[in-house]
Amino acid sequence: MQEAQIYISHILDSGCAFAARTDDGSQTFVPPSVIKASGVDEGDIVAAKLIPNTHPNNASTPWVAVHVAKPANSVSAPVKNEASLDERAYEAVADLFLATTSEVSKEVGTDVHLAHNALLRLFKAGRVAKADVYARADQERASYCIWALDPKDFLGETTNE
Numbered sequence: 001m002q003e004a005q006i007y008i009s010h011i012l013d014s015g016c017a018f019a020a021r022t023d024d025g026s027q028t029f030v031p032p033s034v035i036k037a038s039g040v041d042e043g044d045i046v047a048a049k050l051i052p053n054t055h056p057n058n059a060s061t062p063w064v065a066v067h068v069a070k071p072a073n074s075v076s077a078p079v080k081n082e083a084s085l086d087e088r089a090y091e092a093v094a095d096l097f098l099a100t101t102s103e104v105s106k107e108v109g110t111d112v113h114l115a116h117n118a119l120l121r122l123f124k125a126g127r128v129a130k131a132d133v134y135a136r137a138d139q140e141r142a143s144y145c146i147w148a149l150d151p152k153d154f155l156g157e158t159t160n161e
Contacts, residue, residue: 006030006048006065008040011120019048019065028063029053038068042117046070085110089118093128093147098154100144119147129153 006019006028015032017040028050040046049067052058085108092107093099099107105115122128129151132142148154 001066002050002063004048004050005045006050006068008042008044008046008068011035011042017042018061019046021050021063026063027061028065029055029061030065030068034065034068038070040068040070042120043114044070085114085118086121089115090122090127093119093122094149097148099147101147102144104147116145119145123147 005022007022008017008019008030011017015035017030017035019028019030020026021028022045028048030048038046046068047070048065050063050065053062053064055061088108089104092104096103096107101116101119102112104119105112108115108118119128119130123130127149129148131146131148131154133144133146135143146154
């Protein structure tokens with residue numbers, strides 16, 4: 001077992017995550033149970049206990065995290081910054097009515113990944129609605145996401161009220 005710091009880059013809808021070691025950049029798989037138990041979020045840098053990935057298709061992901069934890073010296077200031085970014089993202093969705101992640105990132109003046117993380121936190125909190133848009137039926141991932149304050153906003157104006 002190795003100990004390393006990892007950067008949580010993606011948390012999938014299934015609850016599992018992918019991360020990169022901060023020392024060598026190698027890919028790490030983080031099972032849903034580890035994510036749930038730790039309470040980490042996309043964008044976090046955490047201490048991890050890693051074992052070699054024995055899955056047959058492990059060429060691009062050589063590690064599996066069996067435990068992750070935020071560093072003990074974490075302070076509450078980043079939470080305030082996240083809350084501020086979350087509120088700015090919420091206001092951007094409200095102003096734009098329907099918005100892609102890219103549009104929200106431009107509106108709040110941050111990169112797409114940070115905006116996406118803020119929007120996901122808002123979505124998990126039930127404050128915004130999300131629609132995944134696929135350009136083709138054979139895609140595994142959505143081409144882009146559209147965000148709104150209410151799911152009914154995706155329907156446009158209705159005449160049956």
